[in-house]
Amino acid sequence: MSNSGNTSFSQTAAEIIADSLTLLGVYGQGDTVSAADTTFCMNILNKMVKNWEGQGIHLWTANEAAIFLTVGQQSYRTGATDTDVGGVDPIFNSLTVNASGNTLSVQSTVGISIGDNIGIQLSTNVLQWTTVATIPDVNTITTVANLNAQALAGGSVFSFTTRLDRPLQIINARFWAQGGGFERPIEMQGRTQFMYLPNKTQTGKAVAAFYAPKVNDSFFYVWPVADSCGDCIRISYVRRIDDFNTTADSPDLPQEWLECITYNLAVRVAAAYGIATSKLNPDISTIAQSSLAEMSMYDSEPSSLHIVPNYDYYSNYNERN
Numbered sequence: 001m002s003n004s005g006n007t008s009f010s011q012t013a014a015e016i017i018a019d020s021l022t023l024l025g026v027y028g029q030g031d032t033v034s035a036a037d038t039t040f041c042m043n044i045l046n047k048m049v050k051n052w053e054g055q056g057i058h059l060w061t062a063n064e065a066a067i068f069l070t071v072g073q074q075s076y077r078t079g080a081t082d083t084d085v086g087g088v089d090p091i092f093n094s095l096t097v098n099a100s101g102n103t104l105s106v107q108s109t110v111g112i113s114i115g116d117n118i119g120i121q122l123s124t125n126v127l128q129w130t131t132v133a134t135i136p137d138v139n140t141i142t143t144v145a146n147l148n149a150q151a152l153a154g155g156s157v158f159s160f161t162t163r164l165d166r167p168l169q170i171i172n173a174r175f176w177a178q179g180g181g182f183e184r185p186i187e188m189q190g191r192t193q194f195m196y197l198p199n200k201t202q203t204g205k206a207v208a209a210f211y212a213p214k215v216n217d218s219f220f221y222v223w224p225v226a227d228s229c230g231d232c233i234r235i236s237y238v239r240r241i242d243d244f245n246t247t248a249d250s251p252d253l254p255q256e257w258l259e260c261i262t263y264n265l266a267v268r269v270a271a272a273y274g275i276a277t278s279k280l281n282p283d284i285s286t287i288a289q290s291s292l293a294e295m296s297m298y299d300s301e302p303s304s305l306h307i308v309p310n311y312d313y314y315s316n317y318n319e320r321n
Contacts, residue, residue: 008255009255009258010250010251010255010258011250011251011258012247012248012249012250013042013045013244013246013247013248013249013250013251014033014038014247014248016045016251016258016261016262016265017033017037017038017041017042017045017247017265018031018033019262020041020262020263020265020266020269021033021037021041021266021269021273023262023263023266023281023284024266024269024270024273024275024284026273038247040269040272041265041269042244042247044265044268044269045244045261045265046243046244048261048264048265048268049241049243049244049251049252049253049261050241052241053168053240053241055296056169057295057296058168058238058239058241059298060253060254061168061238061239061240061241061252062171062236062237062238062239063088063089063236063237063238063239064088064089064234064235064236064237065086065087065088065089065090065164065167065234065235065237066086066087066090066158066160066176066232066233066234066235067084067085067086067164067220067232067233067235068084068085068086068087068119068127068158068229068232069127069206069222069226069228069229069231069232069233070084070127070226070229071125071126071203071225071226071227071228071229072201072203072225072226073225073226074200074201074221074222074223074225075219075220075221075222076219076220076221076222077217077218077219078164078165078166078167078217078218078219078220079165079166079214079216079217079218085117085119085127085129085163086163086164086220087117087158087159087160087161087162087163087164088160088161088162088163088164089160089161089162090158090159090160090232091110091111091112091116091158091159091160092156092157092158092176093106093107093108093156093157093158093159094106094107094154094155094156094157094178094179095120095151095152095153095154095155095157096139096153097153098150098151098152098153099120099147099150099151100146100147100150100151101146101147102133102142102143102144102145102146102147103140103141103142103143104120104140104141104142104143104151104157105139105140106139106140106141106157107139108138108139109135109137109138109139109140109141110138112132112135112141112159113132113135113161114132114133114134114135115131115132115161116131116132116159116160116161117129117130117131117159117160117161117163118130118131118132118141118143118157118158118159119156119157119158119159120143120147120151120155120156120157121151121155121156121157121178121229121230122147122148122149122150122151122155123149123150123151123152123155124148124149125228125229126148126149126229127156127158127229127230128145128147128148128149130143130144130145131143131144131145132144132159154179155178155230156178156229156230156231156232158232165239165240166213166214166216166217166218166240167211167213167218167235167237167238167239168213168237168238168239168240169211169213169237169238170188170209170211170220170235170236170237170238171235171236171237171238172185172188172235172236173185173186173188173209173233173234173235173236174186174233174234174235175205175206175207175231175233175234176231176232176233176234177205177231178228178230178231179230183234186206186207186208186209186222186233187207187208187209188208188209188210188211189208189209189210190210191210191212193210194208194209194210194221194223197223200223200225201225202223202224202225203224203225203226203227204224204225204227205224205227205231206222206223206224206226206231206233207223207224208222208223209221209222209223209233220233220235241253256295256298257295259287259291260288260291260292260294260295263284263287263288263291264288264291264292266284266288267280267284267285267288
């Protein structure tokens with residue numbers, strides 16, 4: 001006997017729906033689920049996953065991205081209709097020689113692909129965006145569009161493949177200073193705290209930020225506003241979980257969640273098939289509840305605990321005695 005050596009088991013939405021309805025006894029094993037039942041269960045399946053997303057179940061959707069700054073601009077739009085530029089897992093570069101036209105000499109092209117978005121810091125302190133046309137060698141990139149002005153050696157060059165969609169949550173933010181890759185944390189504030197800040201048009205290096213999620217597009221505010229387009233804000237964020245658009249789609253969740261999804265879907269659609277909660281097979285309800293609790297515990301990162309002496313206590317004690 002030998003193991004399969006395969007750990008890629010998954011199921012499509014159609015298979016999950018069929019298993020859930022089989023558990024309820026609505027269909028027998030191997031029966032074909034009707035189009036109407038499939039549509040109904042797909043709707044409930046998407047609603048269920050969106051509900052879990054709102055509960056903060058999304059460890060595997062934590063990503064890194066950058067929001068590229070525009071001089072004098074306070075807020076940056078992210079989402080389906082965004083006009084500002086943010087990129088997932090960006091590549092940070094700089095020019096090694098002055099550039100004009102559409103040929104760039106950079107530190108390295110590692111991680112960059114043809115068709116990637118690329119932003120070049122111009123001598124006018126504007127970040128010009130275009131796409132990568134060719135990569136002739138490990139230090140050279142050509143762009144689809146010519147530069148609108150000269151770009152000076154040492155200027156920032158940013159590139160990325162995937163545009164930043166509306167984050168569900170921003171975990172932390174760091175200011176990335178041009179040259180040397182230095183990062184420092186900036187304070188993520190609430191709306192009231194941020195709006196209390198004086199002189200919203202003050203320029204400088206960002207020390208505070210506020211994220212305002214909306215239904216469609218969302219806005220990321222920084223203070224002070226940027227004085228250089230060669231800087232950016234790096235963020236750790238939580239992306240949204242992908243929808244089930246067709247019955248051939250697999251869950252945008254780890255395979256460990258498959259049992260949890262199947263049993264919880266069965267519980268949620270049971271009433272539609274005339275099965276009251278009190279009449280539901282206790283095993284289905286128990287497994288649905290316990291598997292969700294287990295997966296919620298699984299959806300957490302390891303963290304450290306630091307215990308330090310309370311030096312103020314000892315100082316006050318010595319003063320009193």
